[in-house]
Amino acid sequence: MNKIYTYYTVFILMIALLVSSCVNDDGSFPEDPGNEITSTSAIVTILNDLNAKGDTFSEDQLCFRFQYPLTLGYNTDSNIRIDSYQGLLDVISGQSSNFNITGIQFPVEIIYSGNTTTNVIGNEAALFEVIRECQLTTFRDIFNKLFKQCFKFDYPVILKNGNKEETTIDGDEGFIRFLSAQGENYQPDFTFPVNILVAPNFEANRISTYYEFYQILNTCVGCPDIRFDIVPLQDNIYQFTPNFEIGNGYELSFKVNEEVIPDVIIDGNVFTRQFSPGTYEVCIKAITPDCLEGKSVCKEIIVEPICPDLLFDFVQQPGSLSYNFTADFVGIDDISYDWIIDNEVIESDGGANGDNMFTFDFTPGTHKACIKAETPSCPNGIELCRDIIVCPELSFTSMQQGVTSTYDFVANFPGKEDISYQWLINDNIQEEDGGAVNGDNEFTFNFTPGDYEVCIVTEIEGCTDGVRFCMSISIP
CATH class of the missing domain: 2.60.40 (Immunoglobulin-like)
Structure with a gap:
């Protein structure tokens, strides 16, 4: 019996020594924690950020620093009081999957860098606001980036909304919809444990704290930054x-x-x-x-469209109102196009079988001659147009009736059936004639002795030449 008692006493002493060795002068396990510990991913996010910065990152370099003492809670329902920044670093480095920080006791006091004012942080929401002001990477930031890249959920999972009301999620679509409905400042508030599948083989993992979640996220490579x-x-x-x-x-x-x-x-x-x-x-x-x-x-x-540079030239056939057109531009053997006169397609040309020549008989007046092409790289088409002013070359013949003073005049110029003109004697209008007024293009006049100038005249916009033709007649 004494032997058993001795073993029991030694065992108790060893446990006491082990606990005391885990806590140095900068932190201790309080017998009475006082205020309740609030479980929150906010403190885990802060500790994860400090761990990423490393031991060489001094407290003065931080965006804010805690005012000590500070009481944190473990996943084992035990608490620890932190009395210094070094004590906080020791707690961070001493965490493991079985023993890690999950909460903090509010209120806590902080001082922002470059300031001496003490700020009292009374709840989880205020601590998240500190995280945002200091632009720390939140749990949701990392989660949004790596979700479905390095891990997937083995549903169902349970999340709490902003009012701490639980919702069971059965799939990715429902999860994304839930996150969106909570707003951009919401941090995923899981009810642990959570089952996740971890890449690359999507092996099953059962995690019970945000620390364990961060352990997976911190080792995740994720998708490359592709460009x-x-x-x-x-x-x-x-x-x-x-x-x-x-x-x-x-x-x-x-x-x-x-x-x-x-x-x-x-x-x-x-x-x-x-x-x-x-x-x-x-x-x-x-x-x-x-x-x-x-x-x-x-x-x-x-x-943008790439259209061919169309080009054509033309020349009038002498003594007529016919014009010859010739197209010539880069790629003409591969491009089909249309010849267009006054907005009417007259002929298709171009390509391997085209001759790229075109003849048209105009009426006197102003006309628009165009070529238009559409190609796969120029689907809306391109058009090149040139204005052509076609002026008649007026003329007529005269014949005296026997030995009388009566003369017959006959207009004989191309296009007379398409215009109107006037017969004049000494600039006095004698008759309106031409096809445009259903004229017969003939004029007879009985002269008295004297000298006369017989003319035909017309008016065509843009024409200055060829719109007046005259002949002198002398009657003895």
Whole structure:
């Protein structure tokens, strides 16, 4: 019996020594914690940030510092009082999956860097506000970046909303919808334990605290920061080249609007395509061993039309109102086009079988001659037009009736059936004639002795030559 008692006493002493060795002069386990410990991811976020900064990062370099003492709570329902910054670092380094900080006792006091004013932080919401003011990376920031990249949920999971009301989530869609409904400042408030599947093999893990969650997030590589460059070449050909390091096991794909580009078209991770004019969304997607669902980045390109430089010339056939047109421009053997007179398509030409020549009989007046082409790179078409002023060359013949003083005059010029003109004797209008007024283009006049000037005149906008023709007649 004495032997058993001796063993029991030694065991108690060893436990006491072990506990005392775990706590130095900068921290202690209080017998009566006083105020209740508030479980919150806010303190875990702060400790995770301090751990990432390392021991060489001094307290003076922090955005804020705690005023000690500070009481924190463990996942074992035990508490510890921290009396200094070094004591806080010791607690951080002493954490493990089985023994880690989950909460803090409010109120706490902090002082912002460069200030001497003490600020009292009375609750979880106020501590989250400190985190935002100091621009620390929150749990949600990391979660949003890595969710479905390094881990997935093995549903269901239970979340508490801003009012601490629990909601059971059964899938990714419901989870994302829940987060969105809580607002951008909401931090995921899990009811632990939570079952997650961790990449790359999505092995099952059961986590019970935010510390354990951070342990997974901190070792997660996640999706690469993908970028790509766009280089316009010629004839609306564009080249798309990834602008990030492509590691082993990476799978790349491109997408143009909703068309996924097969791997066989991507040559050495470079994608080249000729586009028709328009607006396109071009995306690159990378799937990696640490980013199994992939990540996409998209850019918009606006492809402007590339139209041919049309060119044609023309010449009037002597003594007529006919014009000969000849087209000649780069690419004419590959482009079909139309000859258009006064907005009416008269003839199609161009291409391998075209002769690129065109003849048209005009009426006197102002006309518009055009050629118009549409190509895949110029779908709205391009048109080249030139104004042509067609002026008649008036003329007539005269014949005396026997030995009388009566003369017959007959107009004989091209286009007389399309215009109106006047017969004049000594600038006095004698008759309106021409096809435009249903005239017969003949005029007879009985002269008295004297000298006369017989003319035909017309008015056509833009014409100064050829609109008056005269003949002298002398009657003895």
